[in-house]
Amino acid sequence: MGKITRKVMMIGGSITPPNIPMDWTWRQMAAEAFWNTLKNCGVAMKDIDLVACNYNDRAIADSSPGPQIADALGILPKPVVPIANACAGNGIASYVAWNAIASGRCDIVVSMGFARSDNYDAMEAMNSQGNYVDYDFMLGMTHINYGSMRDAYYRQKYQVPLEAAGQWAYQCNWYARRNPLAANYNKPMPELEDLCQDNIDAERDRQATNRGGVASAMIFVGEEIAHQFTDKPVLFDVAYAFRPPYIGNFFNYPIEEMKDYDLAELPGLMIAAKEGYQIAGITPKDVDVVQVHDLTAYEGMMAIEAIGISEIGKGKDYILSGGMSLDSKCPINTYGGGPAFGHGSAGSDFQAGLLENFWQIRGECDERQVKDARIGVNTSYGTHHSLDVIGILQKGW
Amino acid sequence: MGEQFTDQFVRWDTFSSALWYRNKAGRYRLEGTRCSHCQTIFFPPRTGLICPTCHERVMEPYDCAQTGEIIAIALDDVGFPALGYGENMPRVQAIVKLDDGVHLMVDILQVADPSEVTIGSRVKMILRKHKREDTGAWVYGFGFILDQ
Secondary structure, eight states: OOOOOSOEEEEEEEEOOSSOOTTOOHHHHHHHHHHHHHHHHTOOGGGOOEEEEEEOTTTOOOSOHHHHHHHHHTOTTSOEEEEOBTBTHHHHHHHHHHHHHHTTSOSEEEEEEEEOGGGSSOHHHHTTTTSOTTTTTTTTOOHHHHHHHHHHHHHHHHTOOHHHHHHHHHHHHHHHTTOTTSTTTTSOOOOHHHHTOSSHHHHHHTBOOBOOSEEEEEEEEEGGGGGGTOSSOEEEEEEEEEOOSSGGGGGSOSOGGGTTOOTTSOHHHHHHHHHHHHHHTOOGGGOOEEEOOOSBHHHHHHHHHHTTSSOTTOHHHHHHTTTTSTTSSSOBOTTOIIIIIOBOGGGTHHHHHHHHHHHHHTTOOGGGOOTTOOEEEEEEEETTTTEEEEEEEEEOO | OOSSOOSOOOOOOOOOHHHHHHTHHHHHHOEEEEETTTOOEESSOOTTOOOTTTOOOOEEEEEOOSEEEEEEEEEEOSSOOOTTOGGGOSEEEEEEEETTSOEEEEEBOSOSSGGGOOTTOEEEEEEEEEEEOTTSOEEEEEEEEEOO
């Protein structure tokens, strides 16, 4: 690793609410999040040095989205780095932003993303995204099939009861009723007993709900100028790692010290977390609040294991002992998680967790506020954990 | 439309016949690759690619084992079947560990009752007709059946 010349601060951000009107284009969504974030942070367009923007390539059927995004944001001729890296793409955009600032080349960078997946009618057409499409897609293996297989294997290997998954979804829904940005904010609270049932309806309720199209944006700046924009800047660090994209090769990770891990663990996230913690100068014991990207409850448990909040294979015990709740040593998914905040694809999955931790550290979360939260960790993944990202925020004032 | 092609043709994806041609050895007979330097075997094949284990670039064709054992099972039953598979639900899908150590995610075929398929079951590869492509061509590729 090279020399880091200065710290990176987050000064604000915004995310669109669920159920964006059908007539909004991806351009309008991107502009909405970008505009609101600039206004919230008091940053002028002319002062932005760079925009790093992830997009879901179901949203733009074009091989050159950079100029289109720059034009939509009205930021021409400033540079825009377009990034397509599945649902965790904004983790990569934020990594680009972090490097641009930490190196000293840029002072103010916007990291953003948007997803307008319904630009294509056929979910089937893109259902294999993130798989090894040359084989999986052609042989009828979908993105959803991958997820079902991973969950089945994890449950089998670590004897995870349905009650743990039900409890996960229940706690996510509890938080979502206290977060106006969550997809399930105004919906009836589900019964825990229903979420623990062994049937397809309950299985779907334990999985992510859809937010529709989503866009979000965040602003990062060099530490020495952060106080020009806010009296409560938050220190930001980020790291990410890859695994092979083919599910069979999850059993053959070419990293010697991690060869014992397979489909039931997230060694990519372990690597990212190790680097992230090192850069941030913290350990898992220092973490006050965690947001994970959980398209299923089991993935959520796998994630908290990989970042060291619980031991490998013991995520179920952490959940069943009340570890997600506000009075635990490290509450989980106060934003509402995949099951209740909702899945935003490239438009919000990394950002939603990072923004929640930003607001938690600043004490702005009202009923779902974690007491004295100083350090927050969020994770996001794409391509079924072929890509894992960790974001770390610390109180910076 | 006609007797031979009863379904309306809709272009659902962007794959071309050239792409199908390029990966036929893997799809038809489980041809993978082996690194000549460190002997690590791979499926899908890494023809012309760099070995992630030893970082050399000397891949050679390798015929994967065509028998193995089921180590994980999941039913495709949540309601979003792949195009062309909707009439065969629920599909039984499995992670199979081949006898040479390669892992695959596959369909377990010719199953009357999904409970017949269990962890540890022995399976063998067959070549099957999977589905009709958007252009009308039939897709052939590997599948697995129980090896009683």
